[in-house]
Every structure is written in C-alpha cells, then in structure tokens.
Amino acid sequence: MNYSMIFYIISWILNVEAALMVPSCIVALLYGEREGMAFVASIALCLLLGLPRSRKAPPNKVFYTREGFVTVALSWICMSIMGALPFVFSGAVPKLIDALFETVSGFTTTGASILPAVEGLPHCILFWRSFTHWIGGMGVLVFLLCLLPLTGGGYHMNLMKAESPGPSVSKLVPKVRSTAKILYGIYIVLSVAELIFLLAGRMPIFDAICTTFGTAGTGGFGIKNDSIGGYSIYLQAVTTIFMILFGVNFNVFFFLSIRKPKAAFECEEARWYLGIIAASTLTITFFIRGLYPSLFLAFHHAAFQVGSIITTTGFATADFNLWPQVPRTILVLLMFIGACAGSTGGGIKVSRILLMIRSVSRELHQFIHPHSVNKVTLEGRTVEQGTLHSVHVFFITYALIFSASVLIIGFDGFDLTTNFTAVAATLNNIGPGLELVGPTQNFALFSPLSKLVLIFNMLAGRLEIFPLLLLFVKGTWKKF
C-alpha cells in the first residue's frame, strides 16, 4: 500500500472540500445569517488537516487498483465527516450521528433526511445540503482528476474505476483526465440548462439553484417540507424531464455533442431505460386515474414519481405511500433497477439488470441445447466472461448486504415494509421509502445503530459496494 500517496490525495480532497464550502459562506453573507460562521470554522478545520500534506507530491506515485479503491472509500468517509461539521456547528442538526447521516445522504445523492421540517433552516445550511448532491453526483475524485495530475499516467484509471458507477468504465477519449473533464463539462451544461428552464418558470432563484443541484446529482433534498409538490405543473414537468436526462448514460450526451446522433440512439441501455420508464408510467397512470381530477394530472404525477424513483432522485410531488398496491409495488421494483451506468443515478443499473437477465436466458438455452455456444451481448458486443462474473458477484454481495441490513434495523421494531424500503431507499441512493419512511416522513425514528447501518448502505450504494468492503479485508492493509 502506498500510504503517502493515499494521504496526499485525501489531503487534496479536504482542500477541495474547503473550497466547495465557500459558496455556502457567500449565501450566508447574502442572507445575513450568523450560521455562516459554522462554515468558516469548518473551512479552517479542513485546511488545517489538508494543507500540510498536500504541499508536495510523494516521490513514489505507484498506484494500483487496491490503492485506488481504498483512496476512494476513505475520501468519501473523510469528506462526509468534514461535511457534517457545519450542521453540528450551526446547531441545525445537533447530534453528530444525525449530521453524519444527513451529509452522507447528501454526498451519496440519496436524499434521505432525518429532519422533520426543513423550511425553518437557515439558507446557507439548505444550500450546503443541496450542494452536496451536486458534488457527490459526478464524484469528487473525478473532479480532482480534472484539476490536477494526481498520479502518473495509467494509474488514473484505478481511481476512475472505483468512483464511476456501472459494470465497466468506458473512456470517451484516450486520456482519463480528458474523459473526466468531458464528463464534468456535460454535467455543468445540463445543470445550467435546467436552471434556465426553472428560472423561466418563475421559480425563485434560490429555490431554482437548490432544485437543480438536487436533480443534477439525482439526490432529492428539497428545501420545502412538501419537496417539489408546492411548485407549478410546469416546474414539476421540467424537473421530471431533467431527472430522467441525468439518469441517462453520459456517453449518449457525449455522442450527441460530437455530432454522432446515430451512435447516441443506438445506446441499448438508454433505450431500455426509457422503455422501462414509459411502461411503468403508463401502468401507474392507469391505476391511479381515479385519485386525480384529470387523466393528465394522473399521468403527470405518475411520470414524476417514476422518474424520481428510477433515477434514484427521490423528489416527490405526491404521497405515493397512499397509492394503490400495484403502483407502490412497481415503484419499489424500480428502486432496484436504478438508472443507467455512467450517469449520476444509483441503484443496480439498467445495464447490470440486462446482463443478468441475458445470462439467465443463456443458461436456460444451455439446458435445451447442452452443447450450444452462446455469448451474452450488450450494445452489440460480446460481453466478456469476466465482466459477467463481476456483475453476478456484485448482485450476490448486494443481496447479502441488503438482507443483513434489514435484519439489523429490524431490531428497532418497525414493520417489514418500513425496514425493507428503508434499506432499499438507502442502498439504492433514492431517499424516501414506504410507510414510516414514506415521502412525507423521515428517518429520524431509527436508533443510532440502525442509522449507522443505513449510512454504510448509502456509501456502499454510491461506491458500488466493493471499495467500501475492501476496507474491512485484512489483506488490504498488509504489506505482503
């Protein structure tokens, strides 16, 4: 393990985090809020810890997969702890575990909150909450990669692999750093576009910025108690469309930007993703048509909730907890599917689901023709056995963590639906679940142990499990 390199990168992460807290200070200044001091104190602390070690790059820049995974996991943990400080210092969230839950929920773009009411909070705290979504959406190490050459040439891939969602990382252009820059470019352009559309619908600028952050990172922290429910139909529609856009594989936007629309439309994963959205929306519309005055409104709310859940954003315009059983079931299933690989969304990812279903059908085919040779394909290419294997192992690990988490939080004594959806909502980075953790409820009722488990779930969900699990493997830390 190249510890000096890991510390060097984490120090840089802390410096970057200090810089990212500056906008919150500005917000505090604009609104004349005393809580701004909490941010100044946090910035000072970040720099105190970050600056000394980040001055000089260590001479040994060797950086293997193991170091990449450990760095990413540790960075996210450190980032979350430091990010929780403003909540504690300002008194907005007095308990440390709650503040940590809120911050992790922010960075992992989950959007699950322990706050019963958010409208009373100072603007700078609300801004920070939403801003963490935007930072976490594309990933902070990817951001760091754009800014400075951390390690030598080929080693960058080891960082990117650990932080980017999806079964395999595809480069858009030869260099990892250039790829990171392009991804952030797309991210910023889409965010600005949403902001403009929201402002055009006469949303107040502060609300528009926070909603954009929540949508772009597919996070879901609202700044109103009723999430997005209070805004006009136009604003909700804009949010729906952008939620769905941010859940699309960013490769598609890249192909569009270099004027290769054919390649963009041929993206199999994105087509399935949009297909699933369309099918679910129509089914749900059919079942809830009686609850709303017009069919259009039923469609509107169905589309919003489907978009919000499948992209793992977690905004709500309606309390879907009160909907009939079929729509509720569909929504819970969508939680697991998640968005596309290479997007800002969470969940298992459409491409993994496709690969698993195709593996099953290949297996069945083998029963009928035991000697036949079949390959699983995706995007018109044969998928290597190694990739398939890692997808299967991912799913098994995912299921194990899921069951263990449900078991542990079961000791708090709530009903199964609550426990099940609470774990689903955190492990898939969605936010709201059903029953006691439904869209109008929050996670404050759980015991500290359960919160810790849910925090773990959120991080595991965002980093796709393995970087985090690697921290608990003995061999990771051994010299030989």
Added chain:
Amino acid sequence: MKIIIVGCGKVGTSLAERLSGEDHDLVMVDLNAKKVNDASNRFDAMGITGNGASFNIQQEAGVDDADLFIAVTGEDELNLLCCLMAKKSGRCQTIARVRNPLYSKEIRFIQEQLGISMIINPELTAAREILKLLKFPSAIKIDTFAKGRVELLRFRAKPEIGFGKKSVMELIAKLKTDVLICAVERDGTVVIPNGSFIIEDNDVLSIVGSLENTAQFFEKIGIRSKRVRNSLIVGGGTIAHYLAQSLLKIGFRVRIIEQKPERCDYLSEVVPGADIINGDGSNRELLLEEGLASADSFVALTNMDEENIFLTLYAKKNSNAKLITKVNRISFDDVIESFDIGSVIYPKYLTADYILQYVRARQNSIGSSVETLYKLLDGRAEALEFAIREPSAVTGVPLMDLNLKDNLLICCINRKGIILTPRGQNKIQVGDTVIIVTTNEGLRDIRDILKD
C-alpha cells in the same frame, strides 16, 4: 499527437509506454480483449478490441483525426493492409512492421506503391545494430548523430585502463582528446558528470565525439581497437541471415550453428559464403570444436533468451571474443545488465526506438525542434539532437553563463559539418545542431535546457 497503435504485443506496448510518457493521445487496437484492457489501463490509452484492418474498427479508433497510424501486429500482410486502409480512410502517416526477408528486398517498391511513411523490419534493424558493434568492438553500444559524423559510445572502465579515482577534468586534460564523458553508470544509476566528478573502476562510461576523436581516445587509453575479422553465430534465424549477409560483404569469416537441418539447407542457399554447421549450439564440445576459443566475436541469436545468456556466459569464460547477446523479453533488462556480458541487443526495443525517433521527428513540424532522439542506457537517459533555427535565450551566450538544468550536458555542437566539443567559452549559434544528453525526459525545445 493522436496515435493509433494496432497490435498490443511487446513492440506495441513498449511503444505505448514511451509515447504515453510524452503526452500523446493513444488508441490501442488488438484482437485479444485482455491485452487491450491491460494496455489501455497501464498506459492511459483508449482500448479497442477488433481487427485493426477493418474499416469500422478504424473508424471507431478515430482514424479520421489521427496523426499517426502504427501497425505492429505479428503478421506482415495484416500490418500492410491496416496501413493501406488507414491511408485511404484518414489523412494520417502510417508505419508498418514488415519482417519477412522475402519482402525486405522489395521494401522500397512496397513503401512507395502503398504510400506507407515508414516500414520497419526488427530483424534487419537488429542485424544492423550488431554490425555496428562488430565494427567497433571496444564499445558496448554505439549510436550515431549528425548523419553519422558524431558517435556516442558506451564502454566499461575496466581497472586496467586506470581511470579509477580520477576526476573527469583530470582525465580529459591528461588524454588531450576532444571527447566528452557525457554519462556514467554505477550500480544501476545514471549520472551526468560535471568536471569534478570522480570516476571509479568498473563504471560504464558514455563518450561523445567525432569519429576520429573517439578512435583516438580509445587508442590513447590503451584499448587497442582490435579488429574483428570473424564471427561465430549461434542460432540461424532471420537476424543471423541478415547479419551474415552484411558481414560477408565487408570480408568477415562467418560461421553459423543451427539446429534444424531444413533451416541449414535454406541458409546455405541464401548465404553461400558462410560456414553452416548443423548442430546443437548449446553443446559445449561442438562450440569448442567450431573454434569458439579463437573466435573474434560470438553472437548468440537463438530464440531462447535464457539460452542466449548462458551461451555468452560460457563464451566469456572460454574466449576473448567480443560478445553479443540477443534478448527478446525486455522486462528484466537491468538484471541482464548486471551479468556483464558485453552488448545486449533487444530487437523489440530497437523497433520501438526507431518508431519513436520517427514520431519525434514528425512532431518537429508542430513546434518541437528535436531532430533525433536516442534513449540511452535502457531509457534512463536521452540524447537529443536539436536544430537551432532561430535566435533565442541560448544562442550567442558563452556556455558557462547559461543556467542549465541539473543532470544535463551539452555534448557536441555541429557547425556546418565541423564537430566542436563544447568548452565553457563556446557559444551556440543559429544554424548549429546541438546534442544534449540528459536524464530529464520530455525536452521539446532547445530552450527547455535552461532552468525555469
């Protein structure tokens, strides 16, 4: 520059390793998905699995806006086809590796007719390299600059020449020859020495000078350049074929030991002047019988690296011959170096070197003024030849007043064909070519030699 490399074998990866260090955008193409993945992860390149000659794969690799297309798969015909396709679908320069001796006679015609910018033949290159060494046996390795007027020679300062415990300045003053000691290797590290540097016995020195001066230098230090008149070659592969042909041309006696009878038949047809011995080269009796003890030079060219090394170690013990060993695998070059078995030839490395020189030269037209580049001492140092085309901070100033980077030496100034060994009061002028030796990588312009 955007460079597409087809073939992720030893040459392809060794090229990628060095090109990625120089900040080029690389795309690697190979049929083997695992090789592509490994290469693209290791060198920060984009990897594409598929046949490099296919139009679709080339499109995917972005041949439209590529500057250079290099085909180095194991097959000549595929390489040529790749380049032909790339030439037709893009506007890039193309380089192909073609190794079949049959084609090598027609290479000029192929190159012209197919419009390929450069054709590289690793075996021929290796044979030429060996030939150079046999012509000048005191050196371990020779590179030439300024169209062959300047030589860079590498040799071991054996205790008997008495260099030990003397400083560079003393030696030069004592020998009164116009050569420059530009690099010293000791225990695996490379030092660019200044005047007060103390040389130890068994250091490996690299010297730069004009042809006459280097010859004079070797004479003065008492290494009489014993002329090599004959050569014992073990392994009758393609390199041996090329080598024997060119050695016979300059009047050498050549003896080739080859195990396979059919190959022997073939060799005796194509190099009729050489003695072809059918037998096992690793048989000690056979080697001695065929005159190993009195051979002037011994060249191990079998297909097995290990066998080659053993053979030269054995020859070192039993003769005074100049030893040359061919090693295919690059990975353990530093270990092999420590055996002290004279000159080691890495054909794959040479191929990559030649292509790299071409890439540097291409870049010439986009800003950099590097004429030629040699990776010295297994890539631990570089010798660069710069053409001075315009006045800058380095021209017209006495060299001793230049604030040069550490580990960098101006070795040679070529002024209209006259080779100057630079001293403190010399100045660089417009129109010169200057040779710099340095351990800092990535110099692009003559101004890069100054401290920032």
